[in-house]
Amino acid sequence: MICVEQLTKRYGEHVAVDGVSFRCEPGTVTGFLGPNGAGKSTTMRMICGLTPPTSGGATIQGVPYRQLANPGRHVGVLLDASAQHAGRSGRETLALCARVLDVDRARVGELLALVGLSGPAARRRVGGYSFGMRQRLGVAQALLGDPAVLILDEPTSGLDPEGVFQMRTLLRDFADRGGTVLLSSHQLREIEAVADRIVMIAKGRVVADGTKGELLTAPAGTLVAAVDPAALHAALTAAGLSHHPTDPAGTFLVDASADAVGRAAANAGVVLRELRPAEHEGLEEMFLSRLGSTPQEVSS
Template sequence: MCPPPAIAIENLTKRYGDAVAVTDLDLTVDSGEVFGFLGPNGAGKTSTIRILTTLTEPTSGSARVAGHSVTDRASVVEHIGVLPEEPPLYEELTGREQLEYIAGLRGYEDWDRVESLLERFDLADDADRRVGTYSKGMKQKVGLVQALLHEPEVLFLDEPTSGLDPRAARTVRDTISEVAAADTTVFLSTHILPVVEELADTVGVLYDGDLVAEGTPADLTADVEAGSTLEDVFLDVTSERGQPAER
């Protein structure tokens, strides 16, 4: 018997007044899959992620994450890790205090794992400095550690390599591969298309609130022309419809 999908979206719509951010979206992401969620600025990606992570409610339609309706916030939050584009950090805390605080909120007490992740992301020597003194890349790494530390079933990553040097970005890509191999589902949103091409099992392109392409990277590139990249696919499926407004 196949396990239920990690993410199941049906007829999902999100409106802000007269503006429609997401239109009748249907999408299924299987357990253990890395799903690359692409789209230009204003396509509706952030609205979709905010719904899936219970930060906002859909106008209509439904979505389930880890088997729970997104309207049941407490149940969904227990099973997910989230790295938004701007990590939610307290700048007056040290890096270690930040992670201990988040761990405490989740009732998580595996301090060896916290220390292991600090080492992995080259943060151990700076863990007792205030977050406010960190560079953008260091803040990004702390945000990723706090998303990973409780070993979530579904991991939402929005621009996870933003601000990172090449070595740290490689560590992030390796970590995504490892957690996916351990059956964590990764919902990856980024404008860095080679990262998606390297890591994603399936890719979906959102444009002006609509899902305009979906498939494996190999299938999508084969549909364009020989030698095409995911960037070519992205430009092809979005250029047909004009540039959407920012939202």
């Protein structure tokens, strides 16, 4: 479990993180989201004891990170995949880490295979790795101590689609076995696919915290569009059906069943080009609505 309570970090007059609180429970993946500069990395560094907070605190399994005995056996961390010794091979990197953590060296080969770095890739120097390969090695290093908690900052950055799918499966399996995952990423569709909970921050403050079911709600009603939007509006008004436009193209969200909307259009002779129940709001749409961001910021 990860418990963050009123974490605050100030740099002079600048407040990078402002009273952030949330919990990550065992058996769940928590997606940690926010635009660039929102305070995500600073928060994760404070959780891991790398940046001292101005106030507030965080615990992992009930203990601050710096007080954990042999912390790699309790929490696996990947905050910067580039911070690896370029002169060592992938296998040497994990073997050295295994000695530090006092774990069986057999874990080295197992994890290299798990993240797709076995064979010749394991013998290559890290300096010759692509960024995606460094990410894979960093995840293997985080898993080496068989921890109960994972804290990962952008672990799928630089991975190809197959690698992203493998990472999603790995994290989902870890959580399903009772592990706790805190996962920061700009790849919103991947977060939506794997996360159980969402914590979103902006300008250093939490702006959303809940399960996907709580945050990605479905608007009640029916989405409908016609060849002649003005005629459709008139037909819905005449039928007494409450509605409002959802886009400039003339799609309406109607507070009624699809049958009622279809009958109103048919009675008025309006030709429809779309008629369907309203769908759940996706994570990207929720991100935009909560933060007032642009699509470019979402993918940056």
